[in-house]
Amino acid sequence: MKFGLFGGAVANKSADTADSKGYDGFVDLIIEAEKLGYESMFMVEHHFTGGGQVSASLNLLTYIAAKTEKIRLGTSVTVLPWHNPVLLAEQTATLDLLSGGRLDFGVGKGYRDMEYKGFCIPREEALERFQESIEVIKKAWTSEERFSHDGKFWQFDDIIVEPYTIQEPHPPLWTAAGTDESIARVAESDMNVLFDQFASFERTEERLKVWQKACAASGRGFDPMEVGLARGLTITLSEEEYQDALKKRDVRVTKMIEKFGALPGLVKDEPESYSDPILDMEEAALIGNPDKIIERLKILESMGFTHILILIPDNIETLQIFASEVMPEFREEKTEIISAA
């Protein structure tokens, strides 16, 4: 089983907050996470939040590439409708090249009304823009000859896109999917899939089955590493901390739904994509003492999940405890021994 991270940095200007030093704290945390054995990170990108969420995720990842050596560097996700696909191909190839082939490029259609409004892009165009961008980006990454593109949203004439990528034929593409339909669509493409941190274990298992079935139907083999499962994590060392953690998650999830009308990858009026976020709260997140978290991860492992992405916590201690007390239970050699026994 492999463990990675997902989440985003925050930079606020006010001198009295912990994030007043820009992204420094976040960068330090990723450097430390690499040392602790976390193997990947997926960084959230958002625009116009007013709260300092990271906007230029590929730039911040490029900075982190220079400060790290092994950890894979992903986006979760870059919303394609906001970007010129050729510039994006150049920027991602540059990151892949500079990082020695560590890019996991997560892409999406967006879900925040504020961002569609801000960029003056009609929401109805999202899927078409997404599809056109994917096509251009893949061509831009892989074509060794000049090509032209005359699409609905973008035109390019006689271009060759550089630099080359280290990963062949190109860096892996990842995208989030929540409904059965969208999961099957991703499986039929050559993209990998990210499952969100909000769905219950039950729904999460259903999703994996949909993915496996669609992989089989489309002739794509099932590789569990191509499925990233996001999970919130709070390690609690007493009953009081445990109750407090449940409350905090409740507040957080409720706020997100109020603010954005939906959670990432999910749509309010598609109940199959999600049941009740508050009831599912404990089911979805990893909350508890290390033993409880190990027990719950074993359930996910038995379902077939081997690539868990932990929501980046505010403090390094959580990552340290997880690395020292939880991770060793899932080392490959250990898993093999158990399987063999």
Place this chain on the structure above:
Amino acid sequence: MKFGLFGGAVANKSADTADSKGYDGFVDLIIEAEKLGYESMFMVEHHFTGGGQVSASLNLLTYIAAKTEKIRLGTSVTVLPWHNPVLLAEQTATLDLLSGGRLDFGVGKGYRDMEYKGFCIPREEALERFQESIEVIKKAWTSEERFSHDGKFWQFDDIIVEPYTIQEPHPPLWTAAGTDESIARVAESDMNVLFDQFASFERTEERLKVWQKACAASGRGFDPMEVGLARGLTITLSEEEYQDALKKRDVRVTKMIEKFGALPGLVKDEPESYSDPILDMEEAALIGNPDKIIERLKILESMGFTHILILIPDNIETLQIFASEVMPEFREEKTEIISAA
């Protein structure tokens, strides 16, 4: 007098070239240059060259930001018509934040036909696009309130752009200018100016006078550090090397004119912007042994230039010799002593 660098990295795929390790050699050279006392670098950005010229300059600069501590990091230039101005404001602010306020943002309208064609942007729109982008970028960097923009090329609705920049009120903007008219226009804005590496000493001096006059006329004080002068540099240690260097520059300049129809910042049919590139070759570049180069830099210094940008050479030795044999002649204390004498 301060010395910086300008130029660009190249990354080619073929394993038998010196640049087969991506941008690594370039990054190492900049790290070394910082140690040698070079105070700034301006990186060229180009698209669709087929020769591996750097395309995502802000990403590469962000990587270099992580590997350096003092050297200022500039673009020369980011062609605004190719970019969404809000994304650019986010990317540049991120670089400014991560580098501790070291960004010099050089911007331009572009001059290569291949790039206009590639992005399918009519050349006639270049100036208007440039002007609209500058307006949006400055607002995006500085506005602490949400704002909207309803322009000819770009629309944004109710946005606030993050992260904040370290430099106040915003990172300096630089742009290249070659004709009297364009130099005066830059002086009237709040931008700094870059003079190219191709014009003769005579024309270069004229340009500085136009700049100084326009600064005076517009009420902007003259600060010599706001004028960056680019110069090619070849240190030759024998007559044979000297003749060889002249030939190489001839070939290079001629090729650029053939390929792009013009040199950066210059227009073929505006003779006032430039005389004969081949005749001016020796006049424009710094070619010779260290004594000759010192002598010629003294001429530039006496004209009023204090910020010289050296075209990044292929090898670190040139930068080392320049740092050890030329730079000490222009240290501030030395200059002051000479002035006082």
